[in-house]
Amino acid sequence: MKPRMSLYGAALLSFALAGSAWAGELVINTDMSDPAPKEAFEAVLEGFKAENPDITVTWNEFDHEGYKSAIRNFLTADPPDVAAWYAGNRMAPFVNSGLFMDVSDVWAENGLNDTLKSASASMTIDGKKWGVPYTYYQWGVYYRKDIFEQNGIAVPKTWAEFVAACEKLKAAGITPIAIGTKALWPTGGWFDYLDLRVNGYEFHMDLTAGKIPYTDPRVKAVFEKWGELVTPGYFLENHAALDWQDAMPQIVQGKAAMYLMGNFIVAPLKEAGLTDDNLGFFQFPEITAGIPMSEDAPTDTLHIPSGAKNPEEAKKFLAYVARPDVQSSWNEILGQLPVNNQSEKPSDPFLDAGFAMLSDAYALAQFYDRDAPAEMAKAGMEGFQEFMVKPDNLDQILERLEKTRARVYK
């Protein structure tokens, strides 16, 4: 009797492994280690399990920073079925080395080409889709409303107004702009916006795609505008030794007035005591008149590694997270914007402002370190940081960047 039993067992097991409809496995690796993203993803998984009780989900949780190097190991050594990553050029190394699976079929079957249209371009390489976006968020200037009022400053709409506002704040003994550049990337936000406003979206994309030399006079024009803030000392002092979080207390304590950041800064600022009454948001002001406003809106994504053992379940999961209702509730907890245009509008005033801004945007950039390849991004942001400390070194910096560009985009 016994051997026959185990024979049945083996038969059942192989049946199950063949990917039958009633038993499956799904391994997910993510970098959602911060409290809000973690809680949000737990809710998503609960929802998915409730609808698919037959699929056993294993969720491997990585530290946000450590994940960036871990993913290179696990994609080659022990690929999960779903992995979190980022859109744009950031996913190119994995796509080009064949580590991500083409999921154009998921997009076609679920009508995602319409509902996720805004992120379509940043998910496409070689005309194929390589993942599903689940959230994005706006960048812009977060400022202290009360400080602006006390100094009689209106929300600046143009560059001249913006510089004038900085001057006024500086005169009043307040650091106009908070920033912490130790981790380099906050400088990327400034470069992106200045370039998008001075030269426009197409130029910025050509630059990050390596088609334009950094020694081009139009790039230099961007730094000239930047210099108008650096030379008079409108940025927080000693920012090179600070992380972006280290600069936040300056805003909270009212020692600094503005911070160009992603919307994720709202949660910690509110936790530190700011409210909707004294914390505001405005779009980065216009510089060259007539250039349509484009924005930075980094998109976070989920992908299927090409070595996934359960691709069917993984595709099911991707289709699930692309759904408007799932994206609504997910981003509600996350405090970010759903990518699916059928999702409900956010109720939070900052998200609402961001939603309106991004809907009217001419085009969306990912972020300097996602649009430009990693090596270029690293060298570029290091140059930006140096410029913000030593603006006189500009020519040297640009020459160095040009050297890097010549090597990176062969």
Added chain:
Amino acid sequence: MSAVDPAVPRVEPYQPGFWRQNQRRLAPWLFLAPGMLMFLVYVIIPIFQSIWISFYDWDGLGEAIWIGIGNYVELLDDEAFYTSIYNNILWLLLYLLAIPAGLAIAIFLNQTVFGIRLVKSLFFFPFVISQVVVGLMFSWFYAPEFGLFYQLSEVLTGKGIAILADENLATFGIIAAGLWPQIAYCMILYLTGLNNINPEQIEAARMDGAKGWSMLWRIVVPQLRPATFIALVVTVIGALRSFDLVSIMTDGGPYGATRVLSFYMYEQALSEYGYRMGYGAAIATVLFIIMMVFISFFVVRLVTRERSG
């Protein structure tokens, strides 16, 4: 008479087996084998592998392209590489301060007073805590606005100095942080050395009128030579592999001013923005050659001393 008695069995001459014959020569190798195997697999082979990788252009995932000495040619034209080497030399020179400082503290603590054991362990404390913690503590110490050092410098000079934000000072700030545990390490080496000093020699020297500097320089320090040698070795190697403090305190910044070779290698090959295994391997090879100079110097000295007894 001379006939052999057939009843007595002839004793065969003793023929030991291969094992018995060679046991004495084989046994040490057998005992060494596991260790040597590990050393081979985890140290020797990887060294050659990374030298091999340094001739390729490889992102760690895709196909590796042979470019010969291309990576090394690029290194010669790389400002960041020269910054790293310059900083490595700074580290090497300033780190050596740990040896006299450790000796001074050791001599200071080498007395029998009530509670000296507690004081000694307190001095040894910085070596026990992790380098990462040391790095964090010192970055708060230097932190702009709220750091103790910053506020102190503000009171003294009227303007706060943010060490880690200043490209000319940041490396010195990190080395100072590194010296703290390194001095403790050298101190403990010297403390054990001082225990082994021959009291009769001291006594004799004292009778001959030696005291103060001449006592220290001519009597005590020569007897501490083994301790000095070890302290030199660990300090030089510690300086060359200074990675954790740089990574924690400045991440190589501001704009790359505090990079050292080991950090630059990590940055190029393994960090968030680095996907250049070949280039990283080339930097590692250069670092390896520099280390080899020191290591072979030490090994040669060690061997000659052992030979001479």
